[in-house]
Amino acid sequence: MTSSPNHPSHADTTPDLHVDEVHQRIARLVARGRKDLPTEQIALGEAVGRILAADVLSPVSVPPHDNAAMDGYAFSGAALQSAGAELDLRVVGKARAGAPWNGQLGPGEALRIMTGAVMPRGADTVVPQELCQPQADRVRFDRLRVVAGAHCRKAGEDLRAGGLALAAGTRLAPAALGLLASLGQAEVNVRRRLRVAVLSTGDELLQPGEPPRPGAIYDSNRTTLSALVRSLGLAPLDLGPVPDRADALAAALTDAGRQADVVISSGGVSVGEADHTRSALAASGELAFWHVAMRPGRPFAAGVLTGDAGAPLPFFGLPGNPVAAMVSFLVFVRPALLQLAGCGAAEAVAPPLVRARTSRALRKRPGRTEYQRAVLRRVPGALPVVDVALNQSSAVLSAMVAADALVVLPHDQGHVDADEEVDVLLLDTLS
Numbered sequence: 278m279t280s281s282p283n284h285p286s287h288a289d290t291t292p293d294l295h296v297d298e299v300h301q302r303i304a305r306l307v308a309r310g311r312k313d314l315p316t317e318q319i320a321l322g323e324a325v326g327r328i329l330a331a332d333v334l335s336p337v338s339v340p341p342h343d344n345a346a347m348d349g350y351a352f353s354g355a356a357l358q359s360a361g362a363e364l365d366l367r368v369v370g371k372a373r374a375g376a377p378w379n380g381q382l383g384p385g386e387a388l389r390i391m392t393g394a395v396m397p398r399g400a401d402t403v404v405p406q407e408l409c410q411p412q413a414d415r416v417r418f419d420r421l422r423v424v425a426g427a428h429c430r431k432a433g434e435d436l437r438a439g440g441l442a443l444a445a446g447t448r449l450a451p452a453a454l455g456l457l458a459s460l461g462q463a464e465v466n467v468r469r470r471l472r473v474a475v476l477s478t479g480d481e482l483l484q485p486g487e488p489p490r491p492g493a494i495y496d497s498n499r500t501t502l503s504a505l506v507r508s509l510g511l512a513p514l515d516l517g518p519v520p521d522r523a524d525a526l527a528a529a530l531t532d533a534g535r536q537a538d539v540v541i542s543s544g545g546v547s548v549g550e551a552d553h554t555r556s557a558l559a560a561s562g563e564l565a566f567w568h569v570a571m572r573p574g575r576p577f578a579a580g581v582l583t584g585d586a587g588a589p590l591p592f593f594g595l596p597g598n599p600v601a602a603m604v605s606f607l608v609f610v611r612p613a614l615l616q617l618a619g620c621g622a623a624e625a626v627a628p629p630l631v632r633a634r635t636s637r638a639l640r641k642r643p644g645r646t647e648y649q650r651a652v653l654r655r656v657p658g659a660l661p662v663v664d665v666a667l668n669q670s671s672a673v674l675s676a677m678v679a680a681d682a683l684v685v686l687p688h689d690q691g692h693v694d695a696d697e698e699v700d701v702l703l704l705d706t707l708s
């Protein structure tokens with residue numbers, strides 16, 4: 278069919294890209310848009326989710342000294358070589374965590390010791406008190422129930438002075454913050470938060486708090502997407518709703534480019550008459566690709582805008598349907614943002630997939646990757662079972678709330694039988 282101004286062709290000839298190809302193209306966008314964000318020194322208490330700016334070498338050994346791992350008696354393991362089933366030692370003193378005993382143990386001697394207390398010179402073994410019979414200033418225990426060197430935590434067993442404690446690019450999870458505290462550090466040098474502009478397009482959008490209006494729906498995407506950005510430790514910049522006009526959208530994108538490091542929009546990427554995102558991007562930057570062979574999220578677009586001083590600024594145009602917006606964010610935008618924010622390699626930010634068995638048969642068409650909302654159930658001693666019973670419409674956000682997992686059905690996969698193994702993405706691991 279030929280197109281004319283009165284009857285434009287509705288045919289859409291853009292081929293859908295395989296999700297693997299999209300990951301590669303996004304990696305190229307990230308490489309182009311990546312810059313070293315400035316660094317800042319902040320308190321550990323403020324740093325959860327932030328990204329470490331430089332390697333941290335341990336200034337001390339952790340633990341700083343050999344110490345007891347059990348409440349009991351410290352003694353020299355060499356004494357275990359003696360004849361006879363029982364050892365009978367003289368207790369010459371006591372040590373608690375924070376109250377060391379500064380003497381030297383001699384042959385036939387033991388020290389009453391509590392967990393965490395510094396091991397005295399002359400001792401390398403602790404016998405737990407449950408195995409002991411104390412009597413006046415002596416202690417007896419069955420020699421054969423104790424191994425030389427047992428229950429003694431060695432100095433530097435956690436970290437050695439001068440060794441690498443944390444590598445630049447680490448996302449600071451609670452354990453990493455605890456590790457920094459264990460080095461005596463009160464502050465940490467992190468990258469400034471990546472600024473992520475979030476805007477939504479559509480004349481039908483009402484803002485939460487406004488009264489309902491016929492034909493209008495509330496804008497949920499900006500709330501979801503801003504919350505996802507924040508949960509990654511990044512800074513969302515709310516650039517509001519933008520009307521369905523090409524000039525308004527182009528102006529909004531240019532404005533976003535001045536304030537942000539990355540821009541995310543939702544809506545207006547499909548083929549309808551009000552879908553201006555792609556043309557606005559072409560006007561204020563460059564479209565890298567559009568259309569992914571996946572469901573939900575097919576009309577996802579990405580490219581670069583021109584930021585301050587002409588620097589390329591990655592742009593992600595998410596589909597308007599709320600679940601499509603979320604899934605394309607989680608699959609493509611999340612890893613890109615983490616890398617732009619200063620995290621290490623792509624592998625470091627890729628979420629783990631777990632294997633599970635289907636509780637029922639799944640419908641799936643080969644030729645696109647599908648992300649089906651599901652509920653995962655643990656099964657003692659076997660793979661977890663994944664149940665796909667939720668509504669899979671990309672407009673139904675309540676099914677995303679009910680889901681705790683997405684079953685990932687690869688491009689070439691057809692229908693899946695009940696009790697087959699599939700890959701599952703745990704939604705909890707994505708924020």
Ligand SMILES: Nc1nc2c(c(=O)[nH]1)N[C@H]1C(S)=C(S)[C@@H](COP(=O)(O)OP(=O)(O)OC[C@H]3O[C@@H](n4cnc5c(N)ncnc54)[C@H](O)[C@@H]3O)O[C@H]1N2
Pocket residue numbers: 477478479481482494495496497498499543544545546547548549552573574575576595596597598599601671672
């Ligand atoms: N003829 C075709 N129509 C559609 C196609 C197609 O290939 N051919 N693709 C469909 C798919 S798949 C999706 S996903 C949507 C994506 O459309 P857009 O990205 O252009 O989004 P809109 O048309 O603006 O909106 C779609 C839908 O989502 C609602 N929406 C939009 N923004 C928000 C928001 N911020 N909060 C809540 N809901 C929002 C909007 O009202 C629409 O209902 O296109 C299909 N159509």
Ligand code: MOO
Pocket residue numbers: 571572573574575576596598600601671672
């Ligand atoms: O990509 Mo759309 O997500 O199927 O509604």
